[in-house]
Amino acid sequence: MKGNMQLGQSEKRGIVSFRDATLSETMSRAGAVAQRRAVSTDVSHWLSLYDDAGPTSSNQGAAQLPFQRWFRFKEAFSPKFVADIVASLPHRVHRVVDPFAGSGTTGVTCGFLGIDSLSLEVNPFLADIVAAKLTPVSPSSLHYERLRRQLNVTVADREQPDGMPATFRQPGIRNRWVFAAEIYDTVRALIRGLSQLPAAESRLIRVLIGSVLVESSNVVINGKGRRYRSGWQSRERCAHDLLNDLDGAVDAAVADISRFSVQVGATHEVRCGDARILLREVETADLAIFSPPYPNSFDYTDVYNLELWMLDYLRSGRDNRHLRLSTLRSHVQVAWEGTPRRIESDTLAATIADLEHRRADLWDARLPEMVAWYFEDLHTILTQLRRILPAGRHAVIAIGDSQYAGVLIDVAQILREMLGQIGFSLAKSEVIRSMRSGSQHGGGFDLREHCLVLERI
Numbered sequence: 007m008k009g010n011m012q013l014g015q016s017e018k019r020g021i022v023s024f025r026d027a028t029l030s031e032t033m034s035r036a037g038a039v040a041q042r043r044a045v046s047t048d049v050s051h052w053l054s055l056y057d058d059a060g061p062t063s064s065n066q067g068a069a070q071l072p073f074q075r076w077f078r079f080k081e082a083f084s085p086k087f088v089a090d091i092v093a094s095l096p097h098r099v100h101r102v103v104d105p106f107a108g109s110g111t112t113g114v115t116c117g118f119l120g121i122d123s124l125s126l127e128v129n130p131f132l133a134d135i136v137a138a139k140l141t142p143v144s145p146s147s148l149h150y151e152r153l154r155r156q157l158n159v160t161v162a163d164r165e166q167p168d169g170m171p172a173t174f175r176q177p178g179i180r181n182r183w184v185f186a187a188e189i190y191d192t193v194r195a196l197i198r199g200l201s202q203l204p205a206a207e208s209r210l211i212r213v214l215i216g217s218v219l220v221e222s223s224n225v226v227i228n229g230k231g232r233r234y235r236s237g238w239q240s241r242e243r244c245a246h247d248l249l250n251d252l253d254g255a256v257d258a259a260v261a262d263i264s265r266f267s268v269q270v271g272a273t274h275e276v277r278c279g280d281a282r283i284l285l286r287e288v289e290t291a292d293l294a295i296f297s298p299p300y301p302n303s304f305d306y307t308d309v310y311n312l313e314l315w316m317l318d319y320l321r322s323g324r325d326n327r328h329l330r331l332s333t334l335r336s337h338v339q340v341a342w343e344g345t346p347r348r349i350e351s352d353t354l355a356a357t358i359a360d361l362e363h364r365r366a367d368l369w370d371a372r373l374p375e376m377v378a379w380y381f382e383d384l385h386t387i388l389t390q391l392r393r394i395l396p397a398g399r400h401a402v403i404a405i406g407d408s409q410y411a412g413v414l415i416d417v418a419q420i421l422r423e424m425l426g427q428i429g430f431s432l433a434k435s436e437v438i439r440s441m442r443s444g445s446q447h448g449g450g451f452d453l454r455e456h457c458l459v460l461e462r463i
């Protein structure tokens with residue numbers, strides 16, 4: 007499908023269309039833009055393992071791709087998306103910044119292309135996934151066998167930190183629990199044992215433990231949070247199953263590390279924290295590629311809450327709240343304080359007025375303010391990127407619309423209206439796919455996902 011397209015000056019100067027590239031075109035273009043000869047073979051080989059049946063703005067085709075398969079991150083875009091963007095630009099790229107790194111697709115793909123990268127991510131579990139993928143670890147120094155051999159559950163492993171939901175460990179509350187007691191205890195004992203390993207090895211195994219948690223739990227997770235599996239009471243999972251899954255995850259990671267090196271001749275940095283603040287410290291980059299949270303009330307702290315608590319990233323209710331407060335204001339899970347700043351966009355003003363008018367019909371009365379804050383946050387991010395990127399360089403954004411009580415949040419149009427005052431022009435805008443809106447949003451109509459290529463004026 008060819009999307010709506012609006013072309014700016016850059017189209018004339020040669021940003022070639024990238025969305026319709028076949029996988030073999032992507033592989034050969036990626037090989038051509040790779041910074042070193044040795045890297046170009048690796049990147050083509052790696053991308054050849056990508057399954058290009060699904061949309062490139064989703065991670066569907068990357069489920070079995072080395073490194074990307076370590077943790078199934080549903081909100082990721084694909085390595086093909088990143089490789090095609092880099093190859094479509096009329097200039098060479100030396101350093102890419104991704105302020106919303108998620109599972110690290112931008113950093114990993116840049117690694118294969120031999121391009122330096124800087125990944126920012128507020129969620130410490132996700133930041134560790136990115137760092138684990140980008141930090142070379144020798145399989146022989148992993149000491150995983152030793153960790154397994156020395157595994158021994160103590161009384162302390164049975165405890166739950168203050169603030170962790172009581173349902174996490176059997177017997178839970180009112181006959182509902184997320185983990186059988188022996189699974190909970192085994193995970194906590196493994197995490198305790200990691201303190202004996204060097205930092206990079208410990209981080210890698212920690213995120214791999216994260217990758218097998220949900221399967222050994224009684225819940226499934228989606229954008230709205232946790233839900234008990236149907237018939238979970240009769241689903242028998244024990245610590246042995248968890249450890250088997252973990253052995254498989256470690257084997258897969260070791261195979262990927264042995265086969266490919268992500269880090270050939272380029273430097274990759276990962277910083278954990280709020281991009282609205284961390285970007286202030288970034289001096290230069292010649293490309294930004296990112297997909298921020300959409301204004302759809304999806305709270306990443308909730309979605310990855312199981313991993314955050316079980317892997318010891320959160321140790322108190324305060325930590326949990328602090329993380330929520332540090333995320334982009336795209337959800338209403340915490341009460342944000344203050345009054346939103348007015349952003350120059352007629353469409354945004356009209357959208358907020360419509361939402362206020364329909365406040366009584368909204369599933370949360372704070373949604374009009376959330377939408378205003380969301381665009382205030384994007385304004386902050388783009389203002390920093392304007393400072394970081396040299397003139398003529400690009401910020402490429404994958405972002406989706408939303409709707410509440412029949413009011414459309416037309417993200418692409420609002421951003422278009424904001425750009426001029428920040429110092430970007432819209433070089434290209436494409437609809438990359440349509441998403442069915444959830445019942446939470448009123449259901450029933452298709453929401454668009456866009457790829458916007460902004461050029462620093």
Ligand SMILES: C[S@@+](CC[C@H](N)C(=O)[O-])C[C@H]1O[C@@H](n2cnc3c(N)ncnc32)[C@H](O)[C@@H]1O
Nearest residue numbers: 082083106108109110111128280281306333334
């Ligand atoms: C759509 S996901 C990015 C997916 C990523 N492109 C990938 O391929 O894996 C958005 C990410 O933004 C992160 N995030 C939310 N608020 C943030 C903030 N204030 N600073 C940095 N990252 C943030 C979320 O934790 C989430 O991982």
